[in-house]
Amino acid sequence: MSTKSPPRRQPWSWRSRAFRSVIYQAVALAVIGLAAWFLWSNTLTNMRVRGIQSGFDFLTQPAGFSIGESLYPFDSGESYLRAFGVGLTNTLRVAIAGIVLATIIGTLIGIGRFSRNALVRSLCSAYVECFRNIPVLLQLFMWYLVLTEVLPAIQDAWKVGPFFLSKGGLNFPVPVWGPGEAWVAGGLLAGIVLAWAYRRWARRRFELTGRIRSMFWVPAAIVLAAGLAGWLLGGASTVFDVPKKGEFAVENGGALTPEFLALLMGLTIYTAAFIAEVVRSGIAAVPAGQAEAAAALGLDRHLEVRLVLLPQALRVIIPPLTNQYLNLTKNSSLAVAIGYPDVVSIANTAMNQTGRAVECIAILMSVYLALSLLTSAGMNWYNARVAIKER
Structure with a gap:
């Protein structure tokens, strides 16, 4: 008895x-x-x-306002486009520094939640419960008031070595850029590449032999040695622009304004509380038998966390950690509340002067969308790199 196969569906059939x-x-x-x-x-x-004008032609017109804080010179006669560029660099400046600092602090506090020392464990828990439950805008106001009201006036600035701290911000020495500093920068860059290569080699050797090699001190020594070599090759320049106290202000050197410091501290401390909970939950998700196996092998608590718990917890940590990075970047838009000239502040000024509200809002949406997508893409790539793959 023959059976007929069912009729084949046409590819363009409903x-x-x-x-x-x-x-x-x-x-x-x-x-x-x-x-x-x-x-x-x-x-x-x-x-x-x-009768409202529209279009992005205003970006080529002179801005007509100055910006109090910028990584590169900006004159009021320059275009709105360059002003938006200044605001974008200011936003990136605080976002990148905040992400790095919040990750370090949050990771340490998250690990501290598992400390066998009751005092350390309690302090870490108190930090999370305190700063996580206070709105970030209030924290920004708090740090801004501390930096502008509690610290001494510029004439009575606190001096620690070549550093000055006052209501005017933090002043510090900076190297005078020249050929020697270029060699130092090249040496540090080469050291970072060599340190990355060493870590890859050390990880492979550990997987093959089980022998533990330093993953922090040796790479740090490689970077410092490469920077020192670049400094020596560049003529060992020691020229620094050192700040000094003037009659009305601290002159020369580099400076961080109280607005930048308040924003960085507020975003870092607030986000670190959430990152600490992300790290804690990731470590708690690792089966208890893994810690017992590490103890049975004779690993101390430090090696147990670094080599056994954290690598397995990363697959749980990274997705919510990405959300916290995005939140920190977007929360930087609150800088306008304390007078920090980020991209939102520049857009508000341009909107008031030109009346191009739709265009300015469109620029802001595009900027934060691009930053969020780039952050997500980078974290997704890293997540794929550290994911545990079945053999």
């Missing part, structure tokens, strides 16, 4: 699931595109009726 999915997605995209076109055209029509 009975084909793949064909229907393509049609549904095309219809969805068409509806979304139509809605976006309607909103945009309606907005432009209403603005034209009310």
